[in-house]
Amino acid sequence: MSSLPETAELGPPANQRAINLDWNAVQHLSEADWGILCAFLQNALLGSSEVETAVGALRAELLELIAGGLVDRPRLLNLLSALAIFCRDSEFVIPVSAKEAELLAGLSLGRRIAEDLIIRCYRAVDEEELTIDEIERLSPIADDTSLAVQAMYEENPYPRWKELPVLQASTEAIDCLIAGCGSGRHILAIAAASPRGRFVGVDLSRASLAYGLMKAKEHGISNVRLVHGDILKIAEIGITFNHISAVGSVHHMRDPLSGVKALAGVLKPGGSIKLALYSKFGRTAQLAGIELRQNLDIPATREGIQKLRQAIYSLPDDHPARGVIKFSDFYSFSGCRDMLFHVQEHNYTVPEIFDLIDASGLRLESFRMRGEGKDVAQTREGLTNLERTHPGFAGAMFRFTLIN
Ligand SMILES: C[S@@+](CC[C@H](N)C(=O)[O-])C[C@H]1O[C@@H](n2cnc3c(N)ncnc32)[C@H](O)[C@@H]1O
Structure with missing residues (x-):
């Protein structure tokens, strides 16, 4: 086990550009x-x-x-x-x-x-009561991994967000499922932009859903149902969907393939599923941060998270884990926990992504290439070669669309 790097002061290092606020x-x-x-x-x-x-x-x-x-x-x-x-x-x-x-x-x-x-400025005083009792639910969570993931996000609902992104307006009257909707930022943004659409968000964490529900009320968004449940049991919802989106959720399941198959089971013919899954080579800084945390044997407590942040601040600039300070998740407990203390995650290479797609019974429609802003048709061979020459080409997550 390594020891913690020496750190004289709390907080970020002194050798950075200063903002003066005295x-x-x-x-x-x-x-x-x-x-x-x-x-x-x-x-x-x-x-x-x-x-x-x-x-x-x-x-x-x-x-x-x-x-x-x-x-x-x-x-x-x-x-x-x-x-x-x-x-x-x-x-x-x-x-x-x-x-x-x-x-x-x-x-x-x-x-x-x-x-x-x-x-x-230092601690919460009379925290707002979250409206957990108002949340609809599927049958109780039973899978061991789902229970562990739930426990983590009940303690630290994720992500914390303030602004609702403004998305391109749509007049489509379609049924959409956001699987693993977390605290609701994405589902509320698309529901606000598509007033005729019907949106269902499912998540393991009631605390995250309550955060989303509070935000839905704050923004007056009513075409959204937020439901507590496991993606594994999504068939219990009793409806099928034109579009399904699972961004950053399926890679936290013990068996992501069973998650994708469960989602495929509630997809209407001609529908599509958007997935975003962690890229092994796009997350080298995060994976180095996780390794540092494991070597230092730091627990996922507030003190532990603070300790790892200090250890990372104390690293030399060229240390692979130092790169995590560029991510906004580094600057909150819930973000740090999600990024560096997760109880379950899978990180993929391109061939592993294609193996998952092949086993799912679905077909790849398109792949989102970073910076291009649009999804394009891609092949296993083309992307495998691209990953060889540009290992982190997709950024932290591979984003792609499957069809049935
Ligand atoms: C990293 S967060 C992403 C939240 C949201 N999709 C976003 O992009 O902001 C992952 C979310 O997936 C949820 N999740 C993970 N496994 C799940 C499962 N088996 N069923 C339902 N939700 C799940 C977690 O509870 C968590 O809220």
Whole structure:
């Protein structure tokens, strides 16, 4: 087992481009710049080590000032509110130093507004109740792997998202299934763009579905059914679909082929299934990060996730695992867990993808080539050769469409 790399400080390394957000500078910003800063904090997710460092330093500075008696005033409260939203939305992933922990221990809720707000920059206070009881369900989850995957996503619903993507509008009145819809970002975006379509999302995690349900209500989207259940038992839904999409879900099943076959069983004649499955060569950084986690024997707890993040920040720039800091998933607990701590995942090469397709009884219609924005016909031989010369050509996932 390797030992953890030495790390003197918490958080990202000092040798990066700095964003300066200290209270002295920030409180004297013009009205316009002030508005932009607060809007950014309220609407952005972390996504970069520079932002993590800057926001972490500002939070630590404000904590020290508030603990030292800095008086409540409008700009301070305004900034603290925005900062608290930012920290909550990134699941409080920014590391906390021993000094901050000590200062926080001396604060309590209900004494003054600035104190309440700075505490909310470090931990959740009265978390919103998720509407789990309202969720429809298929028969109970029984498969061992599905149960383990469910447990993981019940603890960390994924992905956390804020903005609903705007997709091209469609007037088709079709039935669509999103298998492994997670917290609903994709299904809600297509349902909003296709008001005549009927959309069913199925997932193992009730917490993720509840997140999706909350977002559906927030956006007034009503042509979506979110159902708790296992893809293995999708036939119980009792309807068939024109289109099925399973992005990033089937590779988390013990036997992905049985998942694809179950989906094929609810596909209407002439329908299509879009799949996105992990690419072994497109995920070299993630696989190196997973190997590091396994070598260091780090558990999938909040502390463990934080420990692995610190270990990765301490790696030299040319270490293969260091590349994970470029992925937005690195900047939240749920994202890190999904990317580096998964209980079950399959990573494919091109020949393995074609073996899966051949065994599924379906036919390949098209393959999405990265950067081309459209799906094109491809052969096993052509893509195998491409993978030989350009191993990560597909990016992190192979995306392709099957037909019956
Ligand atoms: C990485 S997340 C992807 C979520 C979503 N498709 C997206 O792209 O944002 C994988 C999701 O697949 C779900 N999943 C995995 N195996 C499943 C199964 N056997 N049945 C239903 N859902 C499953 C998980 O619960 C999880 O929410």
